Amino acid sequence: MSKTQDQVLGHGDECDGIEEYDNDLPAWWVGLFILTVVGGIGYAINYHFVSETSQLAQYQAEMAEAEAQWPAMDMTATVVVTEEMLAEGKDLYMTNCIGCHGPEMKGGIGPDLTDAEWVHGGTFNEIQNTISKGVPEKGMLSWEPILGPQKVQKVTAYVHAAGGGQ
Amino acid sequence: MSTETAHTPNYDDAVTKKFLIASVTWGAVGMLVGVICALQLAWWPANLNVPWLTFGRLRPLHTNAVIFAFTGNFIFAAMYYSMQRLLKTRMFNDVLSQVHFWGWQSIIVAAAITLPAGLSQSKEYAELIWPIDIAIAVIWVVMAVNFFGTIAIRKVKHLYVAIWFYMSMVITIAVLHIVNSLVLPASATVSYPVFSGITDALVQWWYGHNAVGFLLTTPILGLMYYFVPKTAGRPVYSYRLSILHFWGLVFLYIWAGPHHILYSSLPDWAQTTGVVFSVMLLAPSWGGMLNGLLTLRGAWDKLRTDPLLKFWVVAITFYGMSTFEGPMMSIRAVNALSHFTDWTIGHVHSGALGWVGMAAFATFYYMVPKLWNNQLYSVKAATLHFWLATIGIVLYVMAMWTAGITQGLMWRELDADGQLQYPNFMDTVLQLIPLYWIRLVGGTMYLVGLLVMAWNLVKTASGVAPKDGPEQVTAAPESLPTPAK
Amino acid sequence: MADSMHRKLIESKGAVMAVLTTVAISIGGLVEIAPLYSEALGPEPMEGIEPLTPLELAGRDIYVREGCYNCHSQMVRPFRDETLRYGEWTRAGEIVYDRPFQMGSRRIGPDLQRVGGKYPDAWHYEHMDDPRATSPGSIMPRYSWLKERQIDPEAVQASMRALQTLGTPYTDEQIADAPAAIQRQGGEIVARLEAGNLSAQPDDQIVALTAYLQQLGVAGRKAIQAQKDAAAALEAGTEIPASVED
Numbered sequence: 001m002s003k004t005q006d007q008v009l010g011h012g013d014e015c016d017g018i019e020e021y022d023n024d025l026p027a028w029w030v031g032l033f034i035l036t037v038v039g040g041i042g043y044a045i046n047y048h049f050v051s052e053t054s055q056l057a058q059y060q061a062e063m064a065e066a067e068a069q070w071p072a073m074d075m076t077a078t079v080v081v082t083e084e085m086l087a088e089g090k091d092l093y094m095t096n097c098i099g100c101h102g103p104e105m106k107g108g109i110g111p112d113l114t115d116a117e118w119v120h121g122g123t124f125n126e127i128q129n130t131i132s133k134g135v136p137e138k139g140m141l142s143w144e145p146i147l148g149p150q151k152v153q154k155v156t157a158y159v160h161a162a163g164g165g166q
Numbered sequence: 167m168s169t170e171t172a173h174t175p176n177y178d179d180a181v182t183k184k185f186l187i188a189s190v191t192w193g194a195v196g197m198l199v200g201v202i203c204a205l206q207l208a209w210w211p212a213n214l215n216v217p218w219l220t221f222g223r224l225r226p227l228h229t230n231a232v233i234f235a236f237t238g239n240f241i242f243a244a245m246y247y248s249m250q251r252l253l254k255t256r257m258f259n260d261v262l263s264q265v266h267f268w269g270w271q272s273i274i275v276a277a278a279i280t281l282p283a284g285l286s287q288s289k290e291y292a293e294l295i296w297p298i299d300i301a302i303a304v305i306w307v308v309m310a311v312n313f314f315g316t317i318a319i320r321k322v323k324h325l326y327v328a329i330w331f332y333m334s335m336v337i338t339i340a341v342l343h344i345v346n347s348l349v350l351p352a353s354a355t356v357s358y359p360v361f362s363g364i365t366d367a368l369v370q371w372w373y374g375h376n377a378v379g380f381l382l383t384t385p386i387l388g389l390m391y392y393f394v395p396k397t398a399g400r401p402v403y404s405y406r407l408s409i410l411h412f413w414g415l416v417f418l419y420i421w422a423g424p425h426h427i428l429y430s431s432l433p434d435w436a437q438t439t440g441v442v443f444s445v446m447l448l449a450p451s452w453g454g455m456l457n458g459l460l461t462l463r464g465a466w467d468k469l470r471t472d473p474l475l476k477f478w479v480v481a482i483t484f485y486g487m488s489t490f491e492g493p494m495m496s497i498r499a500v501n502a503l504s505h506f507t508d509w510t511i512g513h514v515h516s517g518a519l520g521w522v523g524m525a526a527f528a529t530f531y532y533m534v535p536k537l538w539n540n541q542l543y544s545v546k547a548a549t550l551h552f553w554l555a556t557i558g559i560v561l562y563v564m565a566m567w568t569a570g571i572t573q574g575l576m577w578r579e580l581d582a583d584g585q586l587q588y589p590n591f592m593d594t595v596l597q598l599i600p601l602y603w604i605r606l607v608g609g610t611m612y613l614v615g616l617l618v619m620a621w622n623l624v625k626t627a628s629g630v631a632p633k634d635g636p637e638q639v640t641a642a643p644e645s646l647p648t649p650a651k
Numbered sequence: 652m653a654d655s656m657h658r659k660l661i662e663s664k665g666a667v668m669a670v671l672t673t674v675a676i677s678i679g680g681l682v683e684i685a686p687l688y689s690e691a692l693g694p695e696p697m698e699g700i701e702p703l704t705p706l707e708l709a710g711r712d713i714y715v716r717e718g719c720y721n722c723h724s725q726m727v728r729p730f731r732d733e734t735l736r737y738g739e740w741t742r743a744g745e746i747v748y749d750r751p752f753q754m755g756s757r758r759i760g761p762d763l764q765r766v767g768g769k770y771p772d773a774w775h776y777e778h779m780d781d782p783r784a785t786s787p788g789s790i791m792p793r794y795s796w797l798k799e800r801q802i803d804p805e806a807v808q809a810s811m812r813a814l815q816t817l818g819t820p821y822t823d824e825q826i827a828d829a830p831a832a833i834q835r836q837g838g839e840i841v842a843r844l845e846a847g848n849l850s851a852q853p854d855d856q857i858v859a860l861t862a863y864l865q866q867l868g869v870a871g872r873k874a875i876q877a878q879k880d881a882a883a884a885l886e887a888g889t890e891i892p893a894s895v896e897d
């Protein structure tokens with residue numbers, strides 16, 4: 001196979017003078033073609049019949065693995081607030097919350113967080129709950145689906161500490 | 167068959183000229199809109215708070231203009247030019263040719279009005295509203311009649327490979343367009359497709375992928391088989407390869423659509439067919455690349471002086487590259503990262519700017535001197551165009567790859583608690599802005615190159631004496647080895 | 652050799668070439684598409700998935716008109732990171748009434764398939780008027796004209812009739828009632844906007860678009876939860892709640 005003799009076929013008078021060589025298919029090209037066909041069919045057989053996987057099965061495996069690595073948080077358990085948490089919580093506040101509650105927590109669209117009044121309760125758990133679930137009727141988002149429980153807890157720690165929670 | 171009519175000058179080149187002019191003109195418009203879209207992504211105030219200038223309405227205008235107006239007219243110009251010469255006959259019917267031309271341009275004008283007006287069906291590359299869809303179908307049939315009529319009255323016995331590829335376009339686009347446009351009108355401008363949900367998605371991407379396959383790929387391969395050997399004065403590398411990769415492409419392409427909706431609710435088996443057939447497309451695609459590049463064997467020395475060959479080499483190389491990238495992106499694990507990101511946009515434009523655009527430019531530089539019977543006005547300007555375009559593509563594509571991979575990784579990055587590292591989508595967008603500016607620069611260079619070409623071609627057509635000496639572009643065919651028999 | 656056969660039998664006959672090409676390009680599409688289009692294998696609507704209300708339908712047509720799909724997908728993929736970011740992955744049974752489908756191919760902005768209920772109505776109102784007001788740094792265009800233009804109830808009725816013909820289960824009563832339904836649902840949204848000191852009319856385009864966005868993925872989320880509860884109940888060996896069973 002794969003001889004490159006550069007013999008023209010003599011089609012020229014039917015092709016506006018364009019000639020064609022009778023060169024063979026390049027061997028590596030044939031090899032590539034066979035490889036992709038065999039590989040492709042092999043992949044399909046393996047996917048559906050040998051490992052019998054599916055996108056759903058793979059998704060469930062991914063979720064289970066994550067569940068094992070990062071078990072669901074118990075949001076009601078008492079938290080030991082660390083300096084680290086407060087620092088991260090502050091960062092989160094500055095990117096997500098200042099739009100409504102202001103850089104000094106003095107409020108704006110949302111209420112003042114430094115005064116003594118807590119519209120939805122001022123204990124750690126109550127603040128956390130407000131942030132998690134949001135206050136849709138007043139326009140505050142439910143943050144847990146956005147930030148995830150850990151970050152909600154961190155920002156709660158910051159707000160509770162800096163805002164003088166109960 | 168009849169050698170005595172070999173050089174009948176009675177070809178309808180007037181219609182070719184018209185298609186060529188239309189392609190360059192719409193190309194400039196479509197790419198200008200592309201540049202505006204690129205600016206809007208880098209700098210949102212460019213949306214100007216005017217409904218018909220917002221990105222959501224201009225992007226379809228860009229895609230439709232470059233695909234159907236720039237590429238479409240380019241293909242028709244090259245097809246009318248080459249098939250008359252290959253079949254040694256004038257087109258079957260001049261009236262049909264004229265109807266095809268004016269019909270197609272009217273459709274484009276209608277598109278340019280309706281899309282910014284917000285009249286859209288929202289299916290990518292099939293956004294046009296139903297009355298325009300009907301017009302497209304009618305004009306396409308007119309072209310098909312003319313096409314097959316010309317084949318019927320041909321003066322040669324065998325059909326050259328270029329014609330096979332054109333034929334695959336004529337047939338396939340008709341089927342795709344009609345099925346994907348099956349809708350029930352609710353008014354003159356609003357309609358709803360007969361397919362719904364995931365089935366509608368599958369039909370759309372069966373259409374969408376093959377619009378790429380049978381508009382942006384196969385007809386251009388066909389005209390490559392005419393213009394490359396003509397430009398280089400060399401025989402086609404392998405006839406056998408052309409047969410095999412042609413049938414490989416037409417059979418395999420049509421299956422690959424589901425690679426656009428991987429990890430959707432499309433059944434797994436259908437997704438798998440999309441993956442597998444996309445991977446199988448690699449070799450038939452590269453068959454075209456090989457036949458193109460290897461035809462240039464022995465013409466490499468001309469590459470330094472002849473800008474046409476430069477354009478072809480880059481075009482074919484980008485074709486090879488995007489048809490390697492495409493099958494890669496069809497692999498489930500890769501698509502999981504690339505899908506929805508700018509990586510797709512990089513892939514699209516390495517095909518569109520690299521392959522389609524460069525092939526078009528090479529073809530225009532070939533045809534204009536022949537059609538207007540003059541020498542190319544400025545080889546230097548053509549070389550400048552080449553470098554503007556090539557550097558523009560590289561900037562565009564590199565920026566988009568970087569943007570796509572960056573954003574794809576940021577979306578999935580987790581923090582130590584197993585939560586999203588970047589829960590704010592905006593964080594992942596802000597990373598991309600500098601890259602969007604680079605893309606804007608690349609795209610602008612490409613557009614400027616096109617304008618340089620337009621100027622050069624106008625000068626050529628108007629018969630101004632060549633600027634940098636006579637003997638330049640497109641060597642005459644060399645003497646060839648004798649036939650095997 | 653095969654070459655000479657090809658030359659003799661195919662290349663010399665345009666009709667043969669055309670027929671073979673047509674056959675070659677037809678097989679793939681038929682094998683992939685026909686099964687989905689058949690009654691037996693095509694997707695069924697999930698429990699509780701209903702066609703859009705007239706106001707939501709008008710909003711959807713605005714979504715299509717403005718080309719939102721150019722930047723926003725409506726297809727959450729089955730990956731954990733997407734579940735965290737957007738919610739449950741998108742089921743076929745949730746989008747059966749989508750004509751045309753809106754899965755999209757780009758995420759210049761975030762996925763919207765489950766955006767319903769994520770933000771209050773006022774958020775959408777302000778966001779569409781100027782995206783930077785709610786999302787600093789956003790590159791999305793302003794759509795302030797949606798506040799000034801109204802939807803056409805008669806056009807909505809025409810759309811509903813067309814969809815009904817195609818098989819969307821709208822009743823004639825629903826179609827006749829559409830203008831009133833628009834006022835009712837739009838009025839509820841306007842009331843919520845007014846609570847936030849924003850003013851609008853029930854048939855404003857911004858209200859229709861908000862109605863469309865606020866239902867995205869909501870019924871699907873409930874249906875998926877119901878399926879999960881049913882599965883969990885089955886596993887626990889308890890009775891399946893009657894509402895889920897049928």
Ligand code: HEM
Pocket residue numbers: 197198200201203204205207225228229232233237290508510511514515518519522523605606609610612613721756757759
């Ligand atoms: C001056 C040159 C060009 C510029 C600056 C440009 C710019 C753009 C931009 C900004 C987008 C939207 C990207 C996004 O969604 O993020 C786009 C999309 C697109 N462009 Fe271009 N473009 C150019 C030339 C072309 C050409 C010549 C073609 C085809 C022959 C083409 C085909 C497309 C297609 C098909 C899409 C849609 C891709 C998709 O849906 O994923 N473009 N272009």
Ligand code: HEM
Pocket residue numbers: 290374378382383422425426427444445447448451485488489490491492493495496501504505506510513514517518521522756
């Ligand atoms: C063997 C050849 C090819 C394969 C298998 C292939 C595969 C792909 C894949 C996997 C995607 C991404 C789909 C997604 O994630 O959304 C894609 C997008 C695209 N490709 Fe290719 N590609 C090939 C060649 C080409 C060439 C040569 C061109 C242009 C001339 C091209 C133009 C496009 C366009 C326009 C899109 C964007 C579609 C959209 O999202 O709107 N492709 N292709």
